[in-house]
Amino acid sequence: MLKHITTDLLKIAYDEQGEPDGWPVILLHGFPYDVHAYEHVAPRLTAQGARVLIPFLRGYGPTRFQSSATLRSGQQAALGADLLALLDVIGIEQAIIGGYDWGGRAACIVAALWPARTRGLVSVNGYNIQNIAAASRPADPEKEHRLWYQYYLHGERGRTGLEGNRRAFCRLLWTQWSPIWCFDDATFARSAAAFDNPDFVDVVVHSYRHRFGLEDGDPRYDDIERRLSVLPPIAVPTITLEGETDGVSPPGGRLTNATRFTGRHENRVVANAGHNLPQEAPDAFAEAILNIHAWTA
Structure with missing residues (x-):
């Protein structure tokens, strides 16, 4: 069921499934995807008593900014703050949080900075908090070429290209990042509707410029960014x-940061899955959530 809540900055749209008194789970999508990434995960969880909430991130679907004056920021601190605000407004004291890509980053941020609100974490691609101070250091060419879309969006030509070709641009990323996932036109179209959000381009461009120090962030998040700059550990x-065939973050990449997980931690490589892991391998993702539930019962 699609619902809405209002925070100080946003009217957040989210899908809710399960009984209101179920054990709460928040699932967060990435770029360029939407809540349909979890369409086959949520039923597996609600069948085991979960209350599942899947929000549209800022800039996606029916989620809207309340004021035209608010910076359309896509910086990591904004995503984490939005998740915390969602928990506060709905009145969820503690939840299992799962996500990938942008959603995995928001989940890692709340788990690191507000661990009392996080019963447990499922994160695709490991430790997703950005090391912005080190972003200007080039990586090896094999990794750099996979990030072409980020560098493209650093210039105004890229912004114009995304604005005019957002569906073709995003579909190309789907195919590059999930090379063996045979999604059909209807599956892509359901998610692509979320990219018609009037703030999508601004939020996406700001995200990929801020993380490289090319644009300032929203001052309201300065304290959170300062706390994230030390790459805080995750103790929950x-x-x-990791998707075995992930075309943008192959297995073994961010797990160089495995020491950032100081509590109970297990890493799993999922066969025949790419970057959009929850939608490609819903059983594996749901199993991880259920395992966290069992660990912390």
């Missing part, structure tokens, strides 16, 4: 997942 029980 965590399962990290």
